[in-house]
Amino acid sequence: MSTSPAVAPPGELRGACHCGLVRVTLPETAAGVVLCHCADCQKLHGGAFALFAADRAAARWEGEEHIRWYASSAANERSFCARCGSRLAKRPVEGSRIMVSAGLFDLTLHRQAIKNLWVEQKPAWTEAPRVGPISPQDFVALALAEPIQSDVAQYGYAMRAASGNLRPPGVIALTWITAADAAERERIRAHSRQNVEDFLAEPGFISIVTGFTGLRGFTVTAWEDEAAMRRALGSHHAQAMKELLGERFVASVWTSVWSPTRINRLWQRCVSCGALEDMSDDHRDCTRCHAPMPERPAFW
Numbered sequence: 001m002s003t004s005p006a007v008a009p010p011g012e013l014r015g016a017c018h019c020g021l022v023r024v025t026l027p028e029t030a031a032g033v034v035l036c037h038c039a040d041c042q043k044l045h046g047g048a049f050a051l052f053a054a055d056r057a058a059a060r061w062e063g064e065e066h067i068r069w070y071a072s073s074a075a076n077e078r079s080f081c082a083r084c085g086s087r088l089a090k091r092p093v094e095g096s097r098i099m100v101s102a103g104l105f106d107l108t109l110h111r112q113a114i115k116n117l118w119v120e121q122k123p124a125w126t127e128a129p130r131v132g133p134i135s136p137q138d139f140v141a142l143a144l145a146e147p148i149q150s151d152v153a154q155y156g157y158a159m160r161a162a163s164g165n166l167r168p169p170g171v172i173a174l175t176w177i178t179a180a181d182a183a184e185r186e187r188i189r190a191h192s193r194q195n196v197e198d199f200l201a202e203p204g205f206i207s208i209v210t211g212f213t214g215l216r217g218f219t220v221t222a223w224e225d226e227a228a229m230r231r232a233l234g235s236h237h238a239q240a241m242k243e244l245l246g247e248r249f250v251a252s253v254w255t256s257v258w259s260p261t262r263i264n265r266l267w268q269r270c271v272s273c274g275a276l277e278d279m280s281d282d283h284r285d286c287t288r289c290h291a292p293m294p295e296r297p298a299f300w
């Protein structure tokens with residue numbers, strides 16, 4: 001008796017164990033499938049093992065009373081359905097991520113495998129499947145599902161969206177925002193995707209570097225001048241601010257706008273002779289060998 005997962009609500013993925021007593025719901029934005037060839041997975045799953053990396057807080061379980069946890073190592077626990085024995089998930093004893101068995105989602109999981117783990121422990125009777133290419137969405141989801149912290153350093157992901165505007169920045173906006181939990185972080189990310197689209201429509205926008213480390217998001221955004229920034233912030237950003245001020249949304253936030261004390265020269269190496277050329281004024285020929293210089297990078 002195999003129970004297929006019920007039809008998922010939009011934006012969510014639903015999985016179930018073999019007997020259907022245990023069900024799990026994950027946001028559609030959860031990371032792609034990783035294939036683990038480690039010795040523990042071979043024993044515990046009786047074969048090759050596909051895992052789905054997710055934020056522990058974002059996974060909702062039903063039938064939790066039927067879930068049993070087993071300490072598979074000092075660092076990890078594994079769970080299974082007490083009735084049918086389906087392997088459900090692996091989670092580190094400490095940490096915020098969970099690896100949910102990809103098999104629970106049947107054919108509803110339209111994902112490519114993006115990574116092979118522990119290939120050196122793979123038995124000879126199986127081949128490591130071809131993986132990738134990893135999409136920006138999968139990369140982000142994976143970085144968010146496995147937030148790494150080491151002493152004072154927190155790791156995460158970053159992205160840059162550039163307009164191609166080569167003018168020097170007149171103002172830089174520097175912001176950070178912390179989400180109360182993973183669900184809030186998804187909401188913040190949805191807002192910032194919309195913001196970036198608005199920014200790209202403004203001619204005075206130069207580029208943005210933005211990302212998340214753990215629950216903390218940040219942006220470094222360059223503009224030709226403050227007027228350009230104000231025009232771009234007019235549309236969607238105003239709506240986001242209304243939600244932030246009118247609802248219980250985000251744990252803390254700081255924004256600022258900076259103007260330069262000094263803008264230094266922009267140096268680029270000549271591909272022909274290797275000279276480091278001052279490209280601030282957009283000149284096109286190398287002053288040493290007179291070969292044409294490649295188009296210079298944006299200031300930001």
Ligand SMILES: [Zn+2]
Nearest residue numbers: 017019081084
């Ligand atoms: Zn079951």
Ligand SMILES: [Zn+2]
Nearest residue numbers: 036037038041
């Ligand atoms: Zn494994």
Ligand SMILES: [Zn+2]
Nearest residue numbers: 270273286289
């Ligand atoms: Zn040259």
